[in-house]
Amino acid sequence: xxxxxxxxxxxxxxxxxxxxxxxxxxxxxxxxxxxxxxxxxxxxxxxxxxxxxxxxxxxxxxxxxxxxxxxxxxxxxxxxxxxxxxxxxxxxxxxxxxxxxxxxxxxxxxxxxxxxxxxxxxxxxxxxxxxxxx
Numbered sequence: 001x002x003x004x005x006x007x008x009x010x011x012x013x014x015x016x017x018x019x020x021x022x023x024x025x026x027x028x029x030x031x032x033x034x035x036x037x038x039x040x041x042x043x044x045x046x047x048x049x050x051x052x053x054x055x056x057x058x059x060x061x062x063x064x065x066x067x068x069x070x071x072x073x074x075x076x077x078x079x080x081x082x083x084x085x086x087x088x089x090x091x092x093x094x095x096x097x098x099x100x101x102x103x104x105x106x107x108x109x110x111x112x113x114x115x116x117x118x119x120x121x122x123x124x125x126x127x128x129x130x131x132x133x134x
Contacts, residue, residue, distance in 0.1 A: 001078040004118075007052035007070040017044050017055030024048045036098055036126040046129070065104055067114040076103055076117045083107075098126045 012020045021032055028049045035046040042060040046053045052070050054061065073079050076094040083105055084090060091104040091112070100119035106112055124130075 001082065002074045004072040004074060006050070007047060007072070008050055009052050009054055009067055009070060011054045011061050011064075013061065014044070014055055014057050017046075017053065020053055020055070021046050021048065024051060024053070032129045034099070034123070034127055035129040037128070038098055065114065066112065067104065068111040070114045070116060072116050072118060074117065076101055076115055079103075079115055099123055 010020070021035070025031055025048055030049045033047045033049075035044070037043075038045055041056070041064055043054055043056040043064060046055075054064065056064070080090060080094065080103060087108045089106040091106050092102075094101050094103045094117075097116070099122050100117050102114055102116045104112060104114055
């Protein structure tokens with residue numbers, strides 16, 4: 001049971017998404033690690049360093065979960081069992097997503113965490129940052 005990486009969510013409207021990605025790449029001196037389109041939610045998702053950018057139209061952003069943090073882990077099942085034992089409420093159990101699987105958890109302090117377990121196979125298919133633009 002291991003945390004791989006933590007991300008702070010930043011929500012932006014669609015018309016500012018590309019400019020926001022560019023800004024944080026320049027500000028942090030990093031390239032976008034992951035970029036994919038979440039068609040079901042009408043959202044674009046990108047990670048740059050410690051941030052996960054969530055972009056979409058205002059109505060899609062309003063409908064999306066307002067997680068306080070996103071945590072990439074090596075085993076959702078192990079975290080799920082441990083979090084339940086600590087008094088957390090599993091709002092949505094592990095489910096398939098375009099990049100692997102996730103679950104949403106309300107912690108006893110009231111925060112909403114999204115736990116994700118990435119799948120290399122799924123990432124290879126959806127990750128736009130790994131595709132050539134030439």
